[in-house]
Amino acid sequence: MAWHGEKIKFLLKEKNLQLNAIASTLEVSRQAVNDWIKGQIPKGQHLMKLSSLLGVAPAFFFSTDTNAAISIPLHRKKGAAKITDANKQAAQQLAKEYEILFKTSEPGVVPVLRIDGVNKNNAAVWAQKLREIAGIDHGEPIDYDRAFTLLNRLGIVIVFRDFPASIKSYAFYCKIHDHRVAFVNNSTNVLDLIFQLLHETVHALLDERGAALYEDEEEAFCDAVANHMQFPPEYTKMVATAIKGCSIPTQVNKIKQFSSEHGHAMCGLIKLLPGLSYSPSLAGADTNLKKGFHTIGEILFQKKDPSDYINYLKEFTPRFVELVTKQVENTSERKIGEWLNLGNKIDARLAIDALRQQGKGRA
């Protein structure tokens, strides 16, 4: 608990108010106000009146422990969207909704990546190390299974959510009570998903190291590592060979085909291919390609069946399902529904039954 009752004393002095007068206005005893100063949190009704009387927000009396418990280093922004403080606050507010889930559980031991130097030049070394952790020892692009495996092995809990419009991101990473957590926007197209997961993975590892990079610099580094992981040299070389000497429309079609088969957008790959640049027409082709693919939210809810939904979640983010299952008996149906992002799509009660069932299965 992060109550700072001594701030009352400070405000009384600053506003030249007497403790007795405050007690009388709030219709409490002088002792009660003294208790608050010494550390007892007032009831909500007194906190509200006290804040109003002293001209501060109720949050003023609490330290920033909550914010420290939830770090939001950076965002993977959508297109040209600007990342503002309001945007970060909205993300932090979303993360707060999950705080209890993580606070009541130990994060366990998670691997830490030990590589010296965080700069674009050694992004390939990071990528190679991460590909090894994901269990890839050949030059294929990382697929969905391997991407989820990587995050699970690194102890990163994925939370799939519909983001409010105020969070203009595909995903964001934060640490909640020492748990590594990646929030993923359900509106993310599956062709963009792997890259976002890899990008947030790098944020998670940088956060662990306490690396103090500037935001743009860290974003660029995360992008570079994710690019190297998703598009290893062997793969880009293979694509470059396949399109060599073809007309532009044929090149675009071939790149589309590679992208579809390997579950990635065209954008990242094109930027790595010699002689090609990401032009508006290629961006259009990329957009058209994505139209043929679902968002991750559409896939999770495709059958609108509670057991299927929980099974999908368990497959993609087993630790998250485990944490929610632990809370089933102590938390309201509404709150569980919020955590599972059920909205109006699945009956929370049936989803809770499915959680209980899979919990039994595990036991």
Next chain:
Amino acid sequence: MDILCDTCSIIMLIRIAPQMLLDPAYQCCTISEVRNEIFQTQKFKNKYPWRTQFKDKVTSFVLSPEQRVRYDDFLATINVLLDNHIINENNGRPFDLSLIDKKIIATALACNLKISSADNALLDFAEQQFPDEFKGYVLPLGVLNLWLRKKLVSWNDGLENILKDWKNQEEPRQTREDKSMYFKHTNKKYLGS
């Protein structure tokens, strides 16, 4: 209007008195988030398919500018308390209320309303943190008793069938006092738990 109804109360009562949220004599109201939950949540679609007949009867009220100011103050206080994991004195666990729960409490406090809900955590929070401001709660059977007393509703087979449905649907437990009052009003034993 005196009572802010949560989803379960409206679901249990709307068939008894379709005008409950329209006619001030019934003393009930609700907020838009509750209305959305009733008509958009999968649970209610499956369990209460009849509820769509009452779509135009479930209306929500709008806060006045003065109430809005108070509402914002209450909501900010509720949020900061929950963010700091205030403990429920009744079970020793931190409160963890949903967004709708928070809005129900803030609205009830801002507008001096009782709450009709079967959500214990929501009611515990309001009672423990705002003991002087919170006007208390009344369970759905208590609301029905109020209507019976005011003769807005009288006992008949239709009412009895709806109460049988409460039992079949395993709706939340009602208080002994409300059951006894129901017996006084109707001379019939309350069927549910």
